[in-house]
Amino acid sequence: MDEIEKLRCEATYLDSASFTLDALKARAKLAEFQLPGSGLWLVKLVQAAVSLQAPAIHVQFGRSTVTVRFDAPGLASAEQLLQQVIAGQITNHLVTALRSCAGVTTESVEWHSGGGRVELNAQTTLTSSSRETGFLLIATRPPRARSLYKALATSISHLVRNTAEEYEAVAERCWVCPIPIFLDGRPLQGGYDSPLRRGLLSPPGAVV
Numbered sequence: 001m002d003e004i005e006k007l008r009c010e011a012t013y014l015d016s017a018s019f020t021l022d023a024l025k026a027r028a029k030l031a032e033f034q035l036p037g038s039g040l041w042l043v044k045l046v047q048a049a050v051s052l053q054a055p056a057i058h059v060q061f062g063r064s065t066v067t068v069r070f071d072a073p074g075l076a077s078a079e080q081l082l083q084q085v086i087a088g089q090i091t092n093h094l095v096t097a098l099r100s101c102a103g104v105t106t107e108s109v110e111w112h113s114g115g116g117r118v119e120l121n122a123q124t125t126l127t128s129s130s131r132e133t134g135f136l137l138i139a140t141r142p143p144r145a146r147s148l149y150k151a152l153a154t155s156i157s158h159l160v161r162n163t164a165e166e167y168e169a170v171a172e173r174c175w176v177c178p179i180p181i182f183l184d185g186r187p188l189q190g191g192y193d194s195p196l197r198r199g200l201l202s203p204p205g206a207v208v
Helices: 001-011 025-033 040-051 078-087 094-103 148-152 154-158 164-173
Strands: 057-062 065-070 108-113 116-121 125-129 135-140 181-183
Touching: 040 057, 040 065, 040 094, 040 164, 057 164, 078 094, 078 108, 078 116, 094 108, 108 154, 125 148, 164 181
Parallel strands: 057 181
Antiparallel strands: 057 065, 065 135, 108 116, 108 135, 116 125
């Protein structure tokens, strides 16, 4: 210990400093390890709606966008959700969905909750107030290439709109959901007799 103190006395103090964390790069890194598929964040949102006791969930597929809306009691504010997304802790389905959705495969994402609004894109993170009720998420998807096998067996509508992976994820995995799911305004056929449980993809020969 005496030797250490001697060395400390001989040293020259320069300055104290601090470091900051790049939130955008941090969330992209966190999102990379959240879910194995780029469309599974939508399944997590369905799980979040169920766990939060929402009466239903509405999903709208637009031109390179996916909009999700549901009402539920006790929703955290948009800024609180942002802090949980950045923190990197495994907390609940909603935070996992947001973290995965806000990764490198998304051009921009915004969500409204608890009277607040958060918008994330490749350059900035913005927070503001919101008049939306319940939970609302709008994700903008970049163009994505698909294999010939999947392209032949994919709805032309969703293929053109760059939302095929999201549609397939929720249709194939949420057919036993206990609450109604509306896709583009139409109820998703559920139950154990649903044909969706056999999968949406058919062999390319059968499609042709």
